[in-house]
Amino acid sequence: MTEIIDGDAVAASLREELAESIEELADAGVQPGLATVLMSDDPASETYVSMKREDCREVGIEDFHRDVDSGADTEELMAVVADLNERADVHGVLVQTPLPDQVDSERALRSVTPLKDVDGFHPENVGRLVRGDPRYRPCTPHGVQKLLDAAGVETEGADAVVVGRSNLVGKPLANLLLRKAPDGNATVTVCHSRTDDLAEKTRGADIVVAAAGVPELIDGSMLAEGATVIDVGYNHVDGEAVGDVAFESARETAGAITPVPGGVGPMTRAMLLYNTVKAASIQSGTDVSLP
Structure with a gap:
C-alpha cells in the first residue's frame, strides 16, 4: 500500500520539538x-x-511585523530592513515576496544581513550551501x-530526480541531496x-521531487514501481489546489507520496521557525539542540 506522507503531522511534531529548543x-x-515585512495588498501574501x-x-x-506601503520605492523598503537588521531582539528577517514591480527585488532581498536571512536567499548563504556548509538551509x-x-x-x-531548476527549490534541493551528510x-x-x-529520467529514479510549477506534470506512468514522490507544486485549477503530480495516478505506482495540500506546504512554514531558532542560537552564542 502506498504511504501518504503527512506533512501536517510531521510539521506539528517538529513544532513541538522546536518549542523545547526555545525553552x-x-x-x-x-x-x-x-x-516579517509585507509590502503588498495581495490577499494571498497577507494570508501567508x-x-x-x-x-x-x-x-x-x-x-515582529512591518507593513510597507505597496506604492513605496526600493529605498523605503530597504530602510525598514536596515532598522530590523540593527535590532538585537530580531534574529530573523523575512521580506514577503512577490514585491511590487517598482521595487528592485534582488537588491531589497540582499539588504537582509546574512545572519538574519532565515530564508537563505542572500548570496553569502547560497554560496555556503553550494560549498556544502550551509548556515541556513532554504x-x-x-x-x-x-x-x-x-x-x-x-x-x-x-537516484534522485528533481524536476525544476528554480533558485528557491530546485537548485538548493539538488545541492542538499548531493551533500556528504x-x-x-x-x-x-x-x-x-x-x-x-522527462519520463525516461523520472522512471529511473528512486526519489522524484516535482517542483516545476506545472499542474499534474508527472503521472504514474512516469514513475518506477515503489518510488518516493515529493510534490512541491501548488497550483490553482478550476478553484482547486493541484500539485505538479497527478496524485491519483501516481499513488498507484509510488511507494510513498506527499499530498497537495498537506504535504510540503506545512513543512516550509515549520522550517522557517527552525531557521529562526537556529539564528537566535548563532547570534546569541547559545548552543541548543535542534530537531
Whole structure:
C-alpha cells in the first residue's frame, strides 16, 4: 500500500520539538524573534504572513511585523530592513515576496544581513550551501529533506530526480541531496522545461521531487514501481489546489507520496521557525539542540 506522507503531522511534531529548543534558549535569557515585512495588498501574501506570525506565537518566537506601503520605492523598503537588521531582539528577517514591480527585488532581498536571512536567499548563504556548509538551509528544500527522513527514505546511494531548476527549490534541493551528510549522498539529476524525454529520467529514479510549477506534470506512468514522490507544486485549477503530480495516478505506482495540500506546504512554514531558532542560537552564542 502506498504511504501518504503527512506533512501536517510531521510539521506539528517538529513544532513541538522546536518549542523545547526555545525553552533552552529562554533558560539562557534569549527569546528568538522573527520580523516579517509585507509590502503588498495581495490577499494571498497577507494570508501567508498571517500564518507565519501565528506559527511564531504558537511556539514562543517573538513576532515582529512591518507593513510597507505597496506604492513605496526600493529605498523605503530597504530602510525598514536596515532598522530590523540593527535590532538585537530580531534574529530573523523575512521580506514577503512577490514585491511590487517598482521595487528592485534582488537588491531589497540582499539588504537582509546574512545572519538574519532565515530564508537563505542572500548570496553569502547560497554560496555556503553550494560549498556544502550551509548556515541556513532554504525552508522548502529543508522541509523536503525532513519529509524524506520522516518517511524513512534513505537518500544515500539513491537516484534522485528533481524536476525544476528554480533558485528557491530546485537548485538548493539538488545541492542538499548531493551533500556528504546523513541526509545527502544521493546521485541527483536536475530536469527542467528543456529536458528531452522527462519520463525516461523520472522512471529511473528512486526519489522524484516535482517542483516545476506545472499542474499534474508527472503521472504514474512516469514513475518506477515503489518510488518516493515529493510534490512541491501548488497550483490553482478550476478553484482547486493541484500539485505538479497527478496524485491519483501516481499513488498507484509510488511507494510513498506527499499530498497537495498537506504535504510540503506545512513543512516550509515549520522550517522557517527552525531557521529562526537556529539564528537566535548563532547570534546569541547559545548552543541548543535542534530537531
